[in-house]
Amino acid sequence: MTGRPATVGAGEIGTFHVPSGGTIEVINTLGGQVVDAWFFAADDPAEFASMSHSRASIRTIRPAVGSTFVTRRREPLVTLVADSSPGIHDMTMPPCDRWRYRQLGVPGHRNCADNLRSALGAEGHAAMEVLPDPLNLFQNSPVDAEGRITFLESPAPAGSSVTLRAHRDLVAYLSVCPMDIMPINGGAPRSIGVAVLDPDEAG
Ligand SMILES: [Zn+2]
Numbered sequence: 631m632t633g634r635p636a637t638v639g640a641g642e643i644g645t646f647h648v649p650s651g652g653t654i655e656v657i658n659t660l661g662g663q664v665v666d667a668w669f670f671a672a673d674d675p676a677e678f679a680s681m682s683h684s685r686a687s688i689r690t691i692r693p694a695v696g697s698t699f700v701t702r703r704r705e706p707l708v709t710l711v712a713d714s715s716p717g718i719h720d721m722t723m724p725p726c727d728r729w730r731y732r733q734l735g736v737p738g739h740r741n742c743a744d745n746l747r748s749a750l751g752a753e754g755h756a757a758m759e760v761l762p763d764p765l766n767l768f769q770n771s772p773v774d775a776e777g778r779i780t781f782l783e784s785p786a787p788a789g790s791s792v793t794l795r796a797h798r799d800l801v802a803y804l805s806v807c808p809m810d811i812m813p814i815n816g817g818a819p820r821s822i823g824v825a826v827l828d829p830d831e832a833g
Pocket of ligand 1 (some may be wrong): 666687725726741743806807810
């Protein structure tokens with residue numbers, strides 16, 4: 631896909647096929663929006679970017695330009711190659727899900743986990759009860775020196791973006807997190823832009 635970036639609406643999920651060597655840019659069009667990102671190898675749904683294996687591989691919980699996310703088989707799948715945001719991302723949290731919203735007193739709320747399940751189904755995947763943890767782009771949930779975790783508003787400015795390069799043909803699922811109770815999206819989720827470039831366009 632080329633040309634104008636696609637838009638994924640607040641609370642929705644977009645599915646993007648990225649060829650090996652190509653890139654996917656995730657644009658925080660209006661700022662302050664968290665995007666739960668999953669990457670699956672196009673030819674093997676058992677191969678996906680695993681956050682636990684990636685943490686062990688890059689030896690940090692703070693991914694930055696140059697960080698490569700690996701699969702459970704330790705194979706490189708996708709690398710963060712550009713970031714014009716403040717570089718605040720999370721690779722420790724699960725996606726929001728129906729049970730999280732039930733805890734918060736809003737059962738039936740749209741959620742990133744069910745977004746992924748429906749998107750995987752649309753791609754012909756068998757249902758997955760246990761989902762991989764996402765790369766939570768732009769999510770500000772810092773861990774302090776004592777190990778405590780807090781949830782803060784995303785500092786990503788409007789128009790800032792991250793770009794990731796595929797190491798093999800993959801499918802990216804980008805859920806525009808609908809969380810409007812915790813402050814991570816500033817209380818009001820909003821749409822994002824996504825641009826996929828083929829290898830010859832990505833340079
Ligand atoms: Zn979410």
